Amino acid sequence: MSDRLATLPRAAAAPAARPTRLAVLIDRPAWLGGLMIGPAVLYIVLVVGLPFVLALYYSLSDITMGGRTLGFVGFKHFAAVVGTPKFQTALKNTFIFAVAAQLAVMVLGTVLALALSRDFRGKWLVRLLILLPWVAPVSLGTIGWLWILDSTYSVLNWVLEAAGLVPPYGGFMWLGVPHLAMGSIITVHVWRILPLATVILLAGLSSIPQDIHDAAQVDGAGFWRHLFQITLPLVRPIMLVAGLFGLVLAFTDMIVVFVLTRGGPYDTTQVLASLAFFTGVQAGDLAEGAAIAVFLFPLLVAAAVVLLRVARRTEVT
Amino acid sequence: MATVETRGVRKHFGHVPAVDGVDLQTAEGEFLVLLGPSGCGKTTLLRMIAGLEQPTAGQILIGGEVVNDLPPRARKIAMVFQSYALYPHMTVYDNIAFPLKAQGVARDEIPKRVQWAASLFGIAGLLARRPRQLSGGERQRVALARALVREPAVFLLDEPLSNLDAKLRASARDELQQFQRRIGTTTIYVTHYQVEAMGLGDRIAVMERGRVRQIGTPQEVYDDPADTFVAGFLGSPPMNLVEADDVLVGFRPEHLLPRDAHGGGALVAWPFRVTRVEYLGADRLLYGTLEGRFAGARVIAKLPSTITASFEPGRVAEFAVREKDLRFFDRASGLRTAARTL
Numbered sequence: 001m002s003d004r005l006a007t008l009p010r011a012a013a014a015p016a017a018r019p020t021r022l023a024v025l026i027d028r029p030a031w032l033g034g035l036m037i038g039p040a041v042l043y044i045v046l047v048v049g050l051p052f053v054l055a056l057y058y059s060l061s062d063i064t065m066g067g068r069t070l071g072f073v074g075f076k077h078f079a080a081v082v083g084t085p086k087f088q089t090a091l092k093n094t095f096i097f098a099v100a101a102q103l104a105v106m107v108l109g110t111v112l113a114l115a116l117s118r119d120f121r122g123k124w125l126v127r128l129l130i131l132l133p134w135v136a137p138v139s140l141g142t143i144g145w146l147w148i149l150d151s152t153y154s155v156l157n158w159v160l161e162a163a164g165l166v167p168p169y170g171g172f173m174w175l176g177v178p179h180l181a182m183g184s185i186i187t188v189h190v191w192r193i194l195p196l197a198t199v200i201l202l203a204g205l206s207s208i209p210q211d212i213h214d215a216a217q218v219d220g221a222g223f224w225r226h227l228f229q230i231t232l233p234l235v236r237p238i239m240l241v242a243g244l245f246g247l248v249l250a251f252t253d254m255i256v257v258f259v260l261t262r263g264g265p266y267d268t269t270q271v272l273a274s275l276a277f278f279t280g281v282q283a284g285d286l287a288e289g290a291a292i293a294v295f296l297f298p299l300l301v302a303a304a305v306v307l308l309r310v311a312r313r314t315e316v317t
Numbered sequence: 318m319a320t321v322e323t324r325g326v327r328k329h330f331g332h333v334p335a336v337d338g339v340d341l342q343t344a345e346g347e348f349l350v351l352l353g354p355s356g357c358g359k360t361t362l363l364r365m366i367a368g369l370e371q372p373t374a375g376q377i378l379i380g381g382e383v384v385n386d387l388p389p390r391a392r393k394i395a396m397v398f399q400s401y402a403l404y405p406h407m408t409v410y411d412n413i414a415f416p417l418k419a420q421g422v423a424r425d426e427i428p429k430r431v432q433w434a435a436s437l438f439g440i441a442g443l444l445a446r447r448p449r450q451l452s453g454g455e456r457q458r459v460a461l462a463r464a465l466v467r468e469p470a471v472f473l474l475d476e477p478l479s480n481l482d483a484k485l486r487a488s489a490r491d492e493l494q495q496f497q498r499r500i501g502t503t504t505i506y507v508t509h510y511q512v513e514a515m516g517l518g519d520r521i522a523v524m525e526r527g528r529v530r531q532i533g534t535p536q537e538v539y540d541d542p543a544d545t546f547v548a549g550f551l552g553s554p555p556m557n558l559v560e561a562d563d564v565l566v567g568f569r570p571e572h573l574l575p576r577d578a579h580g581g582g583a584l585v586a587w588p589f590r591v592t593r594v595e596y597l598g599a600d601r602l603l604y605g606t607l608e609g610r611f612a613g614a615r616v617i618a619k620l621p622s623t624i625t626a627s628f629e630p631g632r633v634a635e636f637a638v639r640e641k642d643l644r645f646f647d648r649a650s651g652l653r654t655a656a657r658t659l
Contacts, residue, residue: 211402
């Protein structure tokens with residue numbers, strides 16, 4: 001009896017003593033980590049890294065669409081393109097577009113998130129409606145806006161005319177007048193980004209412990225003091241992250257411009273991303289297009305570094 | 318300075334009654350403890366007094382005035398939360414100054430008051446730090462200083478010691494009581510630790526399932542429990558309850574002693590079969606069953622270390638309880654009934 005008991009542990013341990021070579025590797029954190037992260041790294045290198053490196057090289061080469069040369073020409077294209085009025089207009093527009101849209105998104109997103117963090121009847125429906133623009137394909141939604149803003153069939157003009165606010169056939173050319181066109185693309189971009197910003201901010205708001213809100217209430221804070229001294233400072237790190245994403249997206253995106261105005265009228269809504277596309281792909285000057293496209297890259301990297309640092313410094317808990 | 322009164326206060330979450338008709342009244346400057354197991358409604362009751370929850374029915378009075386429709390900030394109360402709820406993005410100074418600023422205290426008055434509150438709790442050297450740079454005990458002091466600085470009429474404390482380790486908790490309990498005695502502010506304190514409740518409270522309100530089962534001094538609720546719940550909730554180990562006809566007979570484990578250990582007086586004695594012994598240093602716990610009239614009833618005896626006789630498992634000995642230490646409860650309702658002779 002005691003003999004059998006004594007041999008039991010050894011018998012049980014025997015199979016574990018000779019694991020397969022794969023099992024040994026997987027048991028090592030370094031190997032397992034590499035194995036797990038490998039597919040993601042491969043994907044990013046192939047789909048993001050490689051095209052990016054190509055774009056960087058193209059911007060320094062003399063490549064053209066259909067051409068056979070790939071010679072190194074240094075910063076020639078950058079020097080050439082930076083001086084053109086077309087580029088300078090696009091650069092200015094890009095900043096106006098990105099900053100105005102992002103400001104609007106942050107303010108509206110905060111208001112929406114604050115409203116949605118309260119309990120009220122039909123909250124799920126409002127949440128669904130707010131998320132809808134994010135779920136719909138961008139181009140599809142933007143084409144809807146194209147009709148809303150159409151010079152002849154604009155539903156906005158129809159409403160304004162029906163309400164007697166503008167004379168018949170006196171509606172606005174939403175996409176045909178420089179300032180209106182810029183306003184329109186900013187509005188559509190805000191409509192598109194708002195759901196994401198709202199959801200991120202909502203997550204930030206719900207991470208604040210209820211006790212903190214209760215304490216502020218007991219301590220005598222009114223609505224505005226509570227908002228500006230407790231709630232907003234506590235979501236600031238997350239707000240900065242949402243802001244960073246939105247800003248980078250606004251600086252690098254061209255779908256809204258491409259579908260609504262194609263940069264017009266007279267390049268007043270042309271942004272760097274759309275200019276790069278028109279120059280590099282449609283006009284065939286791949287090298288110059290690449291130069292325009294990567295022009296803002298150092299600036300965006302700097303912005304990302306600054307924002308992430310600020311976010312880390314203000315991090316709470 | 319003010320008293321707190323609740324009149325028939327109820328709170329329903331959906332169909333679940335969290336607080337089910339509570340009538341309480343504190344005395345001026347009293348330290349009242351709400352004691353009960355988790356989910357008994359004690360925190361909900363405190364939050365209703367603070368104004369953080371609206372009662373479904375009933376009235377809440379602070380200083381004789383109905384405050385049901387007043388927001389928390391108009392109730393002249395201060396509250397300390399279980400998590401302390403310090404503002405993590407503010408320094409200790411700003412945390413303590415926050416209620417003063419919110420109440421529009423004169424700008425040059427604020428630093429003086431903050432210094433006063435901070436020195437009262439010995440945290441004057443920490444004013445520039447942020448909450449995350451503080452230890453648990455320091456955070457608790459900051460929370461108390463923040464509550465005290467506005468000189469509230471009523472202090473509400475929601476398990477303020479439960480995040481401290483055991484050693485710190487004992488000293489914090491002592492400090493808390495000294496401090497409350499000194500400022501003499503009416504205090505309502507929520508806890509589920511009976512030791513805290515017994516040690517701190519002028520009176521204890523024992524709650525269960527949204528109702529107050531008994532309210533009285535620590536001695537009253539311990540010595541004369543109003544029902545079997547209070548009898549079983551207070552005391553460690555809890556009161557022994559033995560069935561006898563239509564009543565339950567209750568006696569504290571420390572009152573069940575070997576017959577010859579009793580000095581005298583009228584005794585009720587039974588043979589007691591010891592099944593297990595726990596040696597706890599200061600006391601010994603004897604688990605076992607009674608024989609004779611209450612054969613089979615499982616009871617616990619708590620012997621002080623002054624009783625040195627040895628009790629091995631399996632041994633049967635004559636144990637006794639003084640007649641005046643017996644408590645009787647109605648078997649159906651669990652409520653206290655008149656004493657009778659066994």
